[in-house]
Amino acid sequence: DVVMTQTPVSLSVSLGGQVSISCRSSQSLVHNNGNTYLSWYLQKPGQSPQLLIYKVSNRFSGISDRFSGSGSGTDFTLKISRVEPDDLGVYYCGQGTQYPRTFGGGTKLELK
């Protein structure tokens, strides 16, 4: 199974600030078709997860350009700029390259 490791586990940020979350996979996430199926999700308190970024760097419909994804192979990063109150919650990375699908342990973003 592909193990997804996220760091840090928690993050404190001031409103308007910028943060980065790292996600590393135990195996390359490059699919046989050449695509890299690494996604980022945000789970706000009491809600179900929502897709932010797919295939490393593509923002999902309606997602602010304050969210950006980058990386390749086994190392990936989510950056959030100009943090707003609605950005708070737990962020997860997830891989869709092979089964079983796996997710990182989560990074909790809190206000400083």
Next chain:
Amino acid sequence: VQLVESGGGLVQPGKSLKLSCSASGFTFSSYGMHWIRQAPGKGLDWVAYISSSSGTVYADAVKGRFTISRDNAKNTLYLQLNSLKSEDTAIYYCATTLFDYWGQGVMVTVSS
């Protein structure tokens, strides 16, 4: 797109339960679907996938106990949970193929 889960509840260890996920706003029959669960206070745990042609894949932890199925005429996804264990206690979410849309989740509690 709307996904609405139902069928959760409190069940004794060793018993069974059947979850449903009613889909609307897209051509359900054309898409694969997932079940994902989240134990209280924990991260995301992928459970099973069914393709548009009803091919299935399961996580090792549920293989042989859970069965994913679909009824395209009713636009509904199912998860049959048998031989339930306390460690199956979680919120169960259904989600579309690329995890781009998630339901609100349904709670399953396994306890005597």
